[in-house]
Amino acid sequence: MSSSDALAKSFSVSHSGIFGVDEKSMLEILVKWQPEHLSTFRNETSSIFLKDERFPFEKCEEILLKFLKREFKRFKDAVVQWTMHPWERDARMARKALKRGSQAYGLLIELACTRSSDELLGARRAYQSLYSESIEEDVACRVEGIQRQDLGEESGLKDTIYCLCAPPVYFSKILDSAMKANATKNEKEALTRVIVTRTDVDMKDIAEEYNKQYGTPLAKKIEDVALGNYKDFLVTLVQRALAKGSE
Template sequence: MALLEELEALTKAFSGHGVDEKSCVAILGKWEPENRKAFRKGTPHFFIEDERQFEKWDDRQVRLLKHEFMRFKNAVVLWAMHPWERDARLAKEAMVKGPHTYGLLVEIACTRTSEELLGAKKAYHSLYDRSLEEDIVSHVHGTERKQLLVALVSAYRYEGSKVKDETAKSEAKALSIAMKNANDEKPIIEDEEVIRILGTRSKPHLQAVHKHYNEISGKNLDEDLDDIMLKETVQCLCTPLRYFSKVLDAALRIDVDKNTKKALTRVIVTRADIDMKEIKDEYQNLYGISLSQKIEDTAIGNYKDFLLTLISRGG
């Protein structure tokens, strides 16, 4: 391989989701000092040259690359964990990182079965000697957000299929009225009736509420919600396949921040044994490309291979 081709190959190895470790070893391992200098000179988005013509790594790029190198390791570690421990650790991380990751708490509370959520809370006790609820109260900013999250993680929802349609219709009307009455002084997230419905009702019941709300207002419930946490709550409870597909699509964009990228590992690892086939079908319907092909086009190296192996489980 000519030097120019090697430079291009190595640049590509560093420029996706994950890192192509094999290319790094094959190319960097045999390069002489002048080859490495040519790489530094030829990649100004990786290296900065000072007034002495000394090429040094851009610190921001070093931080980004550390995250990319870690993606494969993190995916393997998460996959090997018991699902309850995995959710407990993810919940703890979401609280520590702050408001921009609170959606992960919603995801765990609303897309797990009642037994899975109870198991995650048991694991949280074992890992941290505290309850998930008390840590939410301690760490989450905003009284109304605490109330919603505590309600969601405290729920032990009915798992059966029975739905009282008249009740669902009545609650859809109640949500429509609450939406119209919400204002800056009393935002929708502070409405106790909204919290009660979303925090206690079964998923089949809430899907019926979602349907009736659309019939009443002409819009989906999540479309009418301005509050991002409530919007994600409704999506996770009522349309989880669409929710996960959208999270995956956002994570597979090249120019997104590291936290958005991390969702790619999280969703694939946590859903591989549960509903990945259905998520793949929904992703294809939404975006006109298979999830496998999107990962093939975007991810790199062992990380890509591991993700493709996980999503192939179950067909």
């Protein structure tokens, strides 16, 4: 495979349902190229660059620009979430879910069902500090009456029961949905969230349940659907949890 083909593959992962961008491969190729190499690449890669109809230059497809911004962001978000205090992390996730509306309310149920009373209290304190209002006030402001009463139904009664009574089953299902090619934005974000927040809690149990339910080791599945530093980071966290659990 030529360097141009390899770079095009790194850029074009959006069409295959792969998560992340292969940053290492991109950098290894791009730092060696001169302006003429870049010009040749733009001219020869019609799947990424289109010739402008009016002026003599090649322009990047808008959909690819949006994709690259999102995929490069995955690794940064994973690292930030990993280093952030758990209280702040949960508070920020709750805030994002409330701002997104009903399609993200399942995350609120997840937080309520899988955190200890001390962790929930900490998240409430962090929320108050970060946003100068309580999470209860924000829910009352953002969620309409009937939605507020039925918030627990947004993620489905079955999922809520699993979340409460069998977290490994619940998180295995969430991870499977997150790694499908047709996953929604909310579903895809769960891959980072679950790996980062459960590594030091019950990731060994989740990984074992995932293997049981889907017949594939979790780390192997992540390697199949993720790329670059993002992939390496998540796989390392899973392997760390498995190694710790076997001690």
